[in-house]
Amino acid sequence: MPNTKQLEDFVSQVRRDIVRQVHQVSSGHPGGSLGCTEFFVALYQEVMKRKEGFDMDGKDEDLFFLSNGHISPVFYSVLARSGYFPVEELNTFRKIDSRLQGHPTTHEGLPGIRIASGSLGQGMSVALGAAQTKKLNGDDSLVYSLHGDGELQEGQNWEAILYAAGNKVDNLIATIDLNGQQIDGSTDDVLNMGSVRAKFEAFGWDVLDVEKGNDIEAIIAGLNEAKSRTGKGKPVCILLHTIMGHGVDFMMNGHAWHGKAPNDEQLEKALAQNPETLGDY
Amino acid sequence: MKKFTNSGNIDTRSGFGAGMDELGKTHEDVVALCADLTGSLKLNDFAKNHPERFFQTGIAEANMIGMAAGMTIGGKIPYATSFANFATGRVYDQIRQSVAYSGKNVKICASHAGLTLGEDGATHQILEDLGLMKMLPGMTVINPCDFNQTKAATIAIADHDGPVYLRFGRPSVPNFTEADGKFEIGKAxxxxxxxxxxxxxxxxxxxxxxxxxxxxxxxxxxxxxxxxxxxxxxxxxxxxxxxxxxxxxxxxxxxxxxxxxxxxxxxxxxxxxxxxxxxxxxxxxxxxxxxxxxxxxxxxxxxxxxxxxxxxxxxxx
CATH class of the missing domain: 3.40.50.920 (Rossmann fold)
Known part of the structure; x- marks a missing residue:
C-alpha cells in the first residue's frame, strides 16, 4: 500500500499529465479532470481490487466505469501510471491513429476501458448491468462508477437510479462529482437540481458525502466507508464535493476551464504548481 | 415452380419466444431483458423457467440497453427486447455508444415492427428501424419471414459474437419454412x-x-x-x-x-x-x-x- 506522501506525489504527476495532454493538442477537458484527480488515484492505487493485466470480463476484480467520459485526461493518466499501457502513449492523446480518443472507447482496444462514454448519462446503466452479471456469476467483487453532477440532468440516470434501488443492486458504488459546474455555468444557474442527496435517498439509495473531495485521505476513508455499506440491500452513492480545476489556481472556482486548453504560458504556471514526481512522459 | 405449404398461421414473435425457450435450456449465459412487455414479446415461459436470468426493467428502454451492454462484461449474452419503435428509435444513442461503438455482444430483439401491428397506429409502427440499425458499424440486421425462421434466427444469433438487431412482428402469418431448420446469418x-x-x-x-x-x-x-x-x-x-x-x-x-x-x-x-x-x-x-x-x-x-x-x-x- 502506498503511503500518503506517495499518493500525493502520484496526484501531482497526474495533474501534470492532464495539463500537458490538453495543452499539446489545444483541446480537451482539464477542469473536471483536475477536480477528480485525487478520486482516481485513490481508486486505482488504494481502493479497487485489481488483477494484473487487463481482460474485458474482469471476473473476480473490481470494475470501474467512467460515465462523464470527457474527463478522459485524468482517466488515461491514472490508467497508464497504474500499468495498463505505456505512459509514453499519453503523447498520442486526441491525435490521429491513437488509442487515446477524445472520449474513452473500447473501439481502439485501449486496456483499462470497458465501455465507450462521452454522450452523457449512459454509464450508470452500464455499471448496473455489469453489477448484475457479477451477481449472476457469484463474483463478490464490486462495481464503481463516476458521474458528473451536471450529467444527472440526463433522464437515463433516473431510470437507472430507480432500477438499482428497486432491484437491490448493492454491489455498486456510484460516485457523483459534485463540483457544481457545467459548460454553460454553475449547475444552480443552468438547471437547479436542488438536493442531490435528497433525490438519491428518495429513490432508495444509501448516500454518503465526502466533503473534502480533493483530500486523498478523506476520499479513501469515504470509499472504504462506502465499501462497508455494500451487500446490505441498497446501492451506494458517494457525493464527492470537489473543486473544478483543483490544483491549478487560475483554473479553480468557475466553469471557464471545463473544456479549454492552456496556452504555453498558462501551462508553465500550471506545471510550476505541480512538481514532477514520477517523471513526465 | 416449387410450392410452399403453410403449416398454419402464427405470429413471428411466438417464434422468438420459442427460440428463447430453447436458449434458456441450452445456453446458460443467455439473459433476457424486457421493458414491461413480457407477454407481448412471448417471454413468459423464459421468465417463469429462468427467473434469475430474466430482468424486468420497467418502462425504461434507455436503461435497458445500457444494462444489456454492461451485462456482456463478465460473459452474459443479453437479449434486450421491446417493440421495434422503442428498441431502436427511442434508444438510438444508447445503442450507438454503449452497444455498437463499444462492440458489445447485445442482441436487440424487436417485435411489432412495421405496419402490421395494426390498430395502435403510427406512434408504434416504425418503418425506419432497418435503416437506423444497418447504418451502425458492426451491427448485424436480421428480419426473418415466419415463425420457424424467427425461432431459428433467435437461436443462431446467440453463437454470433457481436451486436445484432432481430426484427419480427405481431400478426399471424403463414409458417412455411422448414421446422428446426438451420439459420445461417448473411446467407440468402x-x-x-x-x-x-x-x-x-x-x-x-x-x-x-x-x-x-x-x-x-x-x-x-x-x-x-x-x-x-x-x-x-x-x-x-x-x-x-x-x-x-x-x-x-x-x-x-x-x-x-x-x-x-x-x-x-x-x-x-x-x-x-x-x-x-x-x-x-x-x-x-x-x-x-x-x-x-x-x-x-x-x-x-x-x-x-x-x-x-x-x-x-x-x-x-
Missing part, C-alpha cells in the same frame, strides 16, 4: 428459381412474394424469389448471380423505401451491375390505424403490389 435463401425477374423479399413480404410468383407464372412470367432474411451483411453474391440471369429486380419490405433492403440492393447494383429496380415499400410516410390487411393494401405491401411492381420493371427492361 433461394426459394424459387426463375429467369425473367428477381424478387428479393424480407420479413412478412416473403410469403407475398411467393404468392406473387405463382400469379406471375400463370401469366407466363418466370420470377426468381430470394428470401433476404439478413439485411446486413447482405448476401451480395446471391443477389448479383440472380441479377446476371434476370436483368431486373423488385425489392419487397415492410419498411420505408429510404434506408431499407431496397436501398441496400440499389447500392450493391449501382456499384456492380446496374439494372432497373422497383420498390415494394412504404413511400416516405408514417402509418395509421387499421387492420394489418387493410394497411398492407393501402400502403402497397401485398401480393398484388408485388405483381404490379414486377409488371412495371419488366416494361422498362
Amino acid at each position: 435463401l433461394h426459394l424459387v428459381e426463375g429467369s425473367d425477374v428477381t424478387i428479393l423479399a424480407t420479413g412478412h413480404l416473403v410469403w407475398h412474394a411467393l404468392e406473387a410468383a405463382e400469379a406471375l407464372e400463370e401469366k407466363g412470367i418466370s420470377a426468381e424469389v430470394i428470401n433476404i432474411h439478413t439485411i446486413k451483411p447482405l448476401d451480395d453474391e446471391a443477389i448479383l448471380n440472380s441479377i446476371k440471369k434476370t436483368r431486373c429486380v423488385v425489392t419487397c419490405e415492410e419498411h420505408n423505401y429510404l434506408g431499407g433492403l431496397g436501398e441496400s440492393v440499389s447500392g450493391l447494383l449501382a456499384k456492380n451491375d446496374p439494372v432497373y429496380q422497383e420498390f415494394v415499400a412504404t413511400n416516405d410516410t408514417f402509418g395509421e390505424s387499421g387492420t394489418p390487411a387493410q394497411l398492407m393494401e393501402k400502403y402497397g405491401l401485398n401480393t398484388k403490389s408485388i405483381v404490379e411492381a414486377v409488371n412495371r420493371v419488366l416494361a422498362k427492361k
